[in-house]
Ligand SMILES: C[S@@+](CC[C@H](N)C(=O)[O-])C[C@H]1O[C@@H](n2cnc3c(N)ncnc32)[C@H](O)[C@@H]1O
């Protein structure tokens with residue numbers, strides 16, 4: 001899963017759907033695809049991205065030697081070659097192979113396996129049921145009490 | 148022929164074996180490619196513009212891989228079958244993949260996608276495949292969320308295999324309620340083999356845009372459909388000549404036939420739908436004149452007669468895939 005896809009995805013649990021909650025991504029295995037830089041594409045995607053969410057996701061996954069993203073979109077972002085190159089790498093080259101996405105609101109976990117996120121919410125016959133939401137909430141509470 | 152969607156839920160039907168068989172079948176490959184090319188044509192994408200598209204029910208990527216051939220275009224494929232997706236991944240079809248049940252809604256934020264195709268998939272949504280499944284709710288949610296995630300004016304071209312007229316109407320109603328403009332189009336309506344149904348939908352434009360709709364051969368079967376494309380006029384004149392062949396069928400028998408099957412609810416529904424959704428018939432490759440030379444089949448006769456009646460301002464039943472067909476009563 002690319003970070004472009006991640007950035008556009010939202011939690012689809014009925015209670016969350018209308019609020020368009022973003023998903024927090026974690027990865028245990030990453031891959032880098034060497035896709036040819038397409039400045040026009042990157043610049044066109046810019047307006048539909050939630051930049052802060054991209055930044056958070058990318059910074060948590062980025063490895064040494066990979067391009068850096070500035071803390072905010074530069075004013076000339078849509079035409080700034082250097083920025084667009086970093087952006088393109090972040091949204092279209094980095095690939096989360098194994099990992100998960102978690103809803104920031106309800107704690108729902110969407111696993112990522114073989115580069116494919118599983119967005120199905122209902123239980124599918126013959127497959128392991130999705131991870132419980134209660135457990136997640138407990139985790140959150142623990143985190144809070146630690147703070 | 149048995150429909151796969153009657154055999155098992157999609158995530159079970161398209162298991163490892165079936166997914167492999169499907170993807171390697173040369174006939175399937177050929178047909179899916181042909182349909183996809185037509186769907187892309189109907190998307191009427193701006194040339195050389197960077198776009199992000201969806202392939203809804205992408206399966207193993209036979210459809211989506213056609214999207215790859217366009218410059219500056221990236222696509223994301225959605226499918227419920229893990230086996231189909233695994234093959235798509237293995238075949239490196241170029242799109243980012245996502246496992247999703249369309250009946251749970253398209254999982255993208257509003258206003259993020261430039262266009263969508265869906266090839267041979269949406270008919271699956273009519274089945275209640277799991278406990279408490281509500282096909283109608285699922286269909287509604289599918290169209291709603293699709294309309295939301297598309298950018299204004301973005302198109303969705305949905306090719307599917309409706310089982311009957313009710314399904315066509317349900318879908319139309321859901322699409323219209325979701326706020327889509329556009330309509331239904333049937334390629335090769337007179338060929339049982341080649342006939343294909345497409346929804347050509349425009350996001351966020353609940354009004355029909357007659358300029359944007361693909362060219363029609365016989366549009367606006369309803370008398371209250373005054374919005375129809377003006378380019379039909381010439382066709383109608385051409386058709387007029389045909390009325391001289393003296394092969395008019397008894398209209399009453401045809402009408403009875405249809406009402407048997409579709410019931411009185413249909414009338415009420417169509418009057419609601421027709422203000423927003425326009426029926427279109429694709430021009431067949433063969434010219435009208437060529438066709439006229441051939442022996443007319445029952446269907447053609449019925450259609451031609453209906454057109455004449457329409458021109459005369461008569462109340463004529465809508466054309467469906469069942470028009471002019473022998474049928475059993477009931478669905
Ligand atoms: C006939 S295949 C078409 C695949 C591809 N579009 C092509 O042209 O080759 C139908 C696909 O629809 C998928 N499908 C059926 N129901 C679905 C659902 N509820 N959500 C997502 N995908 C579904 C199936 O898994 C299958 O891959």
Ligand SMILES: [Zn+2]
Pocket residue numbers: 011012013016021103104105106107108
């Ligand atoms: Zn949520």
